[in-house]
Amino acid sequence: MVEIKTPEQIAKMREAGLVVAAIHQATREAAVPGASTKDLDDVARKVIADHGAKSNFLGYGGFPATICTSVNDVVVHGIPDAETVLKDGDIISIDAGAIVDGWHGDAAFTAFVGDGHAPELYELSRVTEESMWAGIAAVRKGNRLVDVSKAIEGYIRRQPRPASGKYGIIEDYGGHGIGSQMHMDPHLLNYVSKKRGKGPRLVPGFCIxxxxxxxxxxxxxxxxxxxxxxxxxxxxxxxxxxxxxxLTEEGPLVLTAVDGGAAKLAEYGIQTAPDPLA
Structure with missing residues (x-):
């Protein structure tokens, strides 16, 4: 079952999303050579506390931290610790979440530690980020979930191949519904699978x-x-x-982006919904 949110509930999710955006800003600045991944988790804990929010990662299924810190060949769910110290040339994906009055926010980004990265790493991050925005642009009334998967995969497949020969779209992990819980139906594949069918239709109140x-x-x-x-x-x-x-009656709103996604979605000719907290 897909949980459909009221405008008031989406406003609470926007509050949680802005806490996540603040975590991103703080941890991005802290992701420097010599910092441990535990240092980044400490930064995230402080941001959550300063905003009067709660962590939705800490204790989730026994997870022991407030963020996931995934370095280099770690795809997702890396556990922060004092022994993992960032080095010049590393890349790190930081996944963070927060709860405000029972409503959840969740977002991740890839950061570059120091300098000296191979061009293909910058391109890898760019392709991944832009495929996300292509998927977000497909969150429109009347579309189905598969249209989001199709947009993500299509963007990646259209890009020039890297020196390594190909981009691998990770198969075992993907997006998810979000709202009164962090992970809810529906599961979102980042590629099209005929076995999964078209998925639910996207209607106002749908959050993913x-x-x-x-x-x-x-x-x-x-x-x-x-x-x-x-x-x-x-x-x-x-x-x-x-x-x-x-997805609202007025269009999509990126809950975890400071500007609600306005700048990036404008590139697709899409006007974002009004910010309920503005």
């Missing part, structure tokens, strides 16, 4: 977290012995981007 994960090689992954950390099977590095999006 769109999160492509792309590697410089395989689409296959494995989970480490901590039961959380997900790595690529071939050791190629990966990127992860995510935003939570609400």
């Amino acid at each position: 977290a769109i999160e492509p994960m792309v590697s410089l090689g395989t689409a296959k992954t494995h989970v480490l012995s901590d039961d959380w950390t997900v790595k690529t099977d071939d050791g190629t590095w990966s990127s992860h981007w995510e935003h939570s999006v609400a």
Whole structure:
């Protein structure tokens, strides 16, 4: 069952989304050579506390931190610790969430640590981020869930191949409904699967977290012995981007973007819905 939100509930999700945006800003600034991933988690904890919000990651299924910190060939669900120290040339995907009055926000981004990155890493991140925005642009009244998957996959497939030979669209993880829980129906694939059909129709009140994960090689992954950390099977590095999006009567609103997604969606000729907190 897909949870359809009222405008008042979407406004609460917008509050949670802006806390997530603040976490992103603070952890992006803190992701420098010499910082540990625990340092980043400490930064996120402070932001959540300063906003009077709650963490939706901490304790989720036993997860021990407030953010996921996924470095280099870690795709998703990396656990912050004091031993993982960022080095010049690393990339890190930071996934963060927050709860305000029972309503959830969730988003992720890929950051570059220091300098000296190969051009294909910048392109990997760009392709992953832009595929997310292509998916967000497909969140329109009358579309179905598969149209979002099609937009994400289509964007990635149209890009020139990297030096490694291909982009791997991670198969075992994807987007999800969000609202009164962090993970809800429907599950969103980042590619089209005939087995899944068209999925639900997108209507006002529909909210979803769109999160492509792309590697410089395989689409296959494995989970480490901590039961959380997900790595690529071939050791190629990966990127992860995510935003939570609400569809309203006036159009889409990117709940976890400071500007509600206005600047990026304008590139698609789409006007975002009015910000309920403005």
